Amino acid sequence: MEPTFDLPDSTDWLATPLKLLAPLESSLRCQVCKDFFDNPVITSCSHTFCSLCIRRCLSTEGKCPTCRSSDQELKLRRNWAVQELVEAFTNARPSVLELASGATNSAGDAEVMGEVNTEQPASKKRRLEDGVNGAETRTEEGVRTRSQSRGITLPVQPAAIEIIDDIEDEEYILDDGLVPCPICQRRMKNEAVFRHLDTCNGDQNGPAESKQAAFGSLSTGPRKATRDANPNPPERLPAINYSLLKETVLRKKLKDLGIPNWGPRALMQRRHTEWMNLWNANCDSRTPKNKGQLLRELDVWEDTQGGKSSTPTDTTSTVMRKDFDSVGWSASYDTDFKQLIVNARKKSEAAVRSTIPSALPADSDEPQSAPIVETAVEVPTPIYAII
Amino acid sequence: MSSMTQNRLFREYKTLSENPPDGITAGPVSEDDMFHWEALIQGPEGTPYEGGVFAAELKFPKDYPLSPPTMKFVGGGVWHPNVYPNGTVCISILHPPGDDPNHYEHASERWSPIQSVEKILISVMSMLAEPNDESPANVEAAKMWRERRSEYEKKVREEVRKGLGL
Numbered sequence: 001m002e003p004t005f006d007l008p009d010s011t012d013w014l015a016t017p018l019k020l021l022a023p024l025e026s027s028l029r030c031q032v033c034k035d036f037f038d039n040p041v042i043t044s045c046s047h048t049f050c051s052l053c054i055r056r057c058l059s060t061e062g063k064c065p066t067c068r069s070s071d072q073e074l075k076l077r078r079n080w081a082v083q084e085l086v087e088a089f090t091n092a093r094p095s096v097l098e099l100a101s102g103a104t105n106s107a108g109d110a111e112v113m114g115e116v117n118t119e120q121p122a123s124k125k126r127r128l129e130d131g132v133n134g135a136e137t138r139t140e141e142g143v144r145t146r147s148q149s150r151g152i153t154l155p156v157q158p159a160a161i162e163i164i165d166d167i168e169d170e171e172y173i174l175d176d177g178l179v180p181c182p183i184c185q186r187r188m189k190n191e192a193v194f195r196h197l198d199t200c201n202g203d204q205n206g207p208a209e210s211k212q213a214a215f216g217s218l219s220t221g222p223r224k225a226t227r228d229a230n231p232n233p234p235e236r237l238p239a240i241n242y243s244l245l246k247e248t249v250l251r252k253k254l255k256d257l258g259i260p261n262w263g264p265r266a267l268m269q270r271r272h273t274e275w276m277n278l279w280n281a282n283c284d285s286r287t288p289k290n291k292g293q294l295l296r297e298l299d300v301w302e303d304t305q306g307g308k309s310s311t312p313t314d315t316t317s318t319v320m321r322k323d324f325d326s327v328g329w330s331a332s333y334d335t336d337f338k339q340l341i342v343n344a345r346k347k348s349e350a351a352v353r354s355t356i357p358s359a360l361p362a363d364s365d366e367p368q369s370a371p372i373v374e375t376a377v378e379v380p381t382p383i384y385a386i387i
Numbered sequence: 388m389s390s391m392t393q394n395r396l397f398r399e400y401k402t403l404s405e406n407p408p409d410g411i412t413a414g415p416v417s418e419d420d421m422f423h424w425e426a427l428i429q430g431p432e433g434t435p436y437e438g439g440v441f442a443a444e445l446k447f448p449k450d451y452p453l454s455p456p457t458m459k460f461v462g463g464g465v466w467h468p469n470v471y472p473n474g475t476v477c478i479s480i481l482h483p484p485g486d487d488p489n490h491y492e493h494a495s496e497r498w499s500p501i502q503s504v505e506k507i508l509i510s511v512m513s514m515l516a517e518p519n520d521e522s523p524a525n526v527e528a529a530k531m532w533r534e535r536r537s538e539y540e541k542k543v544r545e546e547v548r549k550g551l552g553l
Binding site for chain 1: 397500
């Protein structure tokens with residue numbers, strides 16, 4: 001419908017025969033941002049969110065958004081299992097969705113997918129046979145579309161499978177009938193090893209073939225480690241009790257952190273909180289971003305919610321500020337204030353009339369509720385906000 | 388944050404348009420501004436609001452979903468104990484859990500980032516069916532609802548007819 005409207009979403013499954021995948025996908029999405037879990041962490045109350053989402057929630061409210069039990073940022077723990085689920089699902093998603101949508105186009109029938117699913121383990125040979133002979137068998141059953149859908153979708157499927165470069169494959173053992181020396185790894189005949197050991201000096205720069213084997217076995221160690229966790233994760237930022245810090249100290253602190261330190265105290269506090277959330281969420285990442293990227297994210301925050309946002313979200317805090325331009329404010333809203341006063345006078349007069357009907361008998365004939373409602377529509381919101 | 392907020396609003400819009408709850412439609416007024424939505428709610432059956440279609444506008448803060456949106460009926464407002472005469476809706480799901488100006492709402496009923504536009508609109512629909520007169524936003528309507536129910540229902544029905552241009 002519109003360019004930005006094609007965000008992937010759990011409802012994508014609803015138009016396919018695989019409707020039941022919609023709740024599966026929903027459960028792999030964060031309840032706060034509705035996106036797939038990004039660096040999922042689990043709370044003390046066992047609810048999982050993106051690291052950044054829950055940190056923002058906790059820094060504003062201190063409570064779990066799902067069950068509202070109190071929690072602290074420090075108690076969050078990474079949820080690797082969920083991260084792997086999300087990675088696996090998002091990898092598989094495009095091809096499964098394509099397959100499912102294809103099935104819908106040729107036959108909008110849930111039965112089709114059920115059958116295709118059961119046939120997936122079948123050998124390629126069998127699928128090909130189906131493509132050729134299937135039409136006859138299906139016509140007997142009276143559902144011709146099934147064979148058609150299979151004929152179209154299945155041959156495509158093997159191409160969609162990604163070939164994952166599996167680390168186990170590199171760890172092969174040369175089957176050359178030789179054995180390696182336990183010291184230098186050089187491969188030789190079994191009988192030769194003992195004689196060789198007497199003279200072996202541990203020098204591994206042997207012939208090319210032995211080098212290859214040694215490389216294979218050594219390389220798996222460090223590589224696996226980098227996959228599991230970053231060896232030097234960035235250090236986390238501690239939370240600050242802002243009320244204990246003087247404004248100048250806070251300003252210096254922001255400068256030391258390398259983030260903008262302009263603006264009033266409240267803005268600096270909010271900026272520091274956002275930076276702390278961005279930073280600490282990044283510490284939960286398997287592939288942390290560098291500081292420059294985080295600073296750019298802080299810039300986005302500054303433009304939308306921080307000091308550069310066009311619409312100040314909280315007018316009361318601007319009014320309360322020390323450097324607030326009260327003269328300019330009252331000048332620009334002068335007519336509004338006067339109108340409010342006029343309306344308020346009208347309303348209180350109406351209230352007097354309605355509570356003491358005998359005092360003003362001429363006006364008391366009017367139905368009481370009607371004028372109140374009418375003035376109510378004219379009066380701008382603040383009057384009612386006070387009630 | 389902003390793109391996160393916009394993406395979330397897009398997803399909610401998408402879910403609502405592809406799988407809308409009964410009697411509810413909602414979406415941004417313009418695709419350029421995801422922070423300003425329009426919603427239509429059908430009056431619940433078996434209530435004086437039945438047959439009516441009520442238009443409302445929703446305004447989302449920049450830090451949505453950390454903070455709740457505001458909701459306001461447009462086009463004459465709605466005569467209801469929990470709707471301010473200017474149309475602003477006053478129900479607990481639209482109130483952030485931090486402050487409780489009315490001192491009667493359970494934290495569990497209030498806004499949380501896991502709530503959604505859909506849940507708000509469903510709550511508003513059930514609010515139309517079952518007013519809460521403990522903390523009326525429209526005192527007159529609350530009094531009428533409590534003390535002169537038939538008059539209240541008559542007034543609502545008249546407004547519904549008027550709203551439909553009958």
